[in-house]
Amino acid sequence: MKTKLLYQTNSYTYECSAKIVAVSGDEVALDATIFYPGGGGQMADRGLLSWNQGANQAHVISISNRNGTVWHTLDYIPPKPETEVTESIDWNFRYRSMRTHTAFLLLCSVIWREFGIQVTGGQIYPDRARMDFALEYLEKDRIAELEQQVNTLIAADYPIHTYMLPREKALSLSALVRARINQLPPHLDEVRMAEVVGFDVQVDGGTLVNHTREIGGIQIIRSENKGRINKRLEIVLKEAL
Template sequence: MRKVFWDNPYQQRLTTKIAAVSGNRILLEETIAFSFSGGQESDKATLNGLPILYSEIEENLIYYIFQEDHEFSQGATVTMEIDWPRRYRLMRLHFAAELVLELMTRKLDLEKIGAHISETKARIDFAFDKNISFIFEDILAEYNQIIEKDELIYTGFTDVETQRRFWKINGFAEVPCGGTHVQSTAEVGFVNLKRVNIGGGKERVEISLLNDFIRPKASPSYG
């Protein structure tokens, strides 16, 4: 299965063929629909206009689950389309969360114990026994500088066989990550940080976008 969402995360429509059908589980030759991994929620998508209920990852293959009466057959040509506004927010928030995490762990000895990226906000949970918001002003100052510099975001494989991937920007080492990302830091945009005490020596940092700009439905040159 070719995962086009890594080759071009801006592609919103794809014509491909069905590789296998097992009941209501469909395997495609190619896909643009990301499946929940690394804390990033799955894309919402359709196949020939029929909504995908959910997806499952097995041995690096993504299986899409449909209603039992789907009528898809092996070898058929189909068209997949993703919910682009949702994907674009996920891309922006995913990188924002990763960058905030990198900046925070440079300043504090922190253990990340959880993370989640939805289309409305991202969160990172830490094992930390103090109010973590004291660092927010410094973190946002550095974060904003990186956004304003409009640094290119490089992505690629560290291991093609196991499909391990990374992102990198100037001034940072390669960061392991298999999510979908925008092309540059300016596209991520500015964010707000909110502290949530979840008890038991745990602190949560919630990240939200300060604007809801959605890139037009066009696939830019990507590589």
């Protein structure tokens, strides 16, 4: 039983109807979900499930994707299987995550073009984000150049498209996989690609904006050595300053 992942085809959907297909304790599995369960450094979505025409509702307090089935943990006694529910996500939280995650996509692209190296880790927080790269040195002037290149891409307003490729084909094209560690779950038969049209394409399963200008802009506020060959960059969206 695999959950239809609506966030993969339209990250802008913030409310939808679905049906409960399984219940386990305080968890429910739905036939389709707009809730991003987290992964690749991006936080899971926040939001509500409601049923009985809105008479009952529960906060979704955690989300997990287990072998293709997305389970939503509720803070209220779940309804029975076959119940029709309304999913509603915290749109402000989601949209900020989308903008930050898309900024990550551009930063990965720029660093790959500059140095040909991969990401070793990353995490998005409500007010900032950090990403680690397999670099030994990164001078202050070079960091400023990277920031400028990302902001130039943002201002150019590139469209962003997503599509699916068979898993083996995607993994065979090594330049498309920008993470040093393969984080793709083994149950995936297809892998989602994110294309910054006219600039770059790479494997990416997170939520993204449709055009780079929506990001607004970034600032690299900190760099740190996290090992002999591991450099960390911390970024904020410009409007958060």
